[in-house]
Amino acid sequence: MKAEQTIDKSVQSGRATQIAAMVTTGLVAFMWVYFGRLYLIHDPGEWRIANQQLGYPLYIIPLIGVTHILGGVGLLIPNVPRFTEWVYAGFAITLLLAFYSQLNGGGSTWDKFDPILVMAFVFASYVSRRCLRANRWSI
Template identity: 30%
Template structure:
């Protein structure tokens, strides 16, 4: 795959990831009744919505802003843990696959964006 194609794919998946994380963060920060009910069904306290919402927005900023490579790695790791945890929580509670899929989609976008990131967005070891 050419460098140009890789860069286009990176930005395509990263922008979708950012949109998904931002939109879910806003819904969580607004504490819509459906979100409060859902988080309580999963066995988590309502204040988790604030924690998740704030960290997701900060993660989106970290992923999109140039430089701060170590911070980007932490943001991707946070997205991975939040979305895999959400998927596992839904599965454990016996929720239908339609409740699990959004988490798996964002988890997939996280992995693809991380994998496709250009060299100038990777830590050199």
């Protein structure tokens, strides 16, 4: 009887981890694709922030958009753990550089911590997917 309860709790825990991984990964992928699209369609608000507030040259903004979209889509590719690790590494580097850019640029205090908030979601997605892979589950 005790073994059945342990297995049942393990299955429930695995299911909760799987749902958490799906939700956080989907949210992170959506954020990256959404903001990448804004850079590609020349959204005036995003371009103004990137160019005037952060000082990025205009020619680099579409490239940032393309890399955001590729990263968001790449995160959703299943069963490619090494590629996924590289995507997460790219996200971490991008967010650290974004935080540095925000610290040195203008804007409100809240804007400066946007990359850290996004990093929390990326970290939650990464950890939950690592837990799934460690237990040989997949999303």
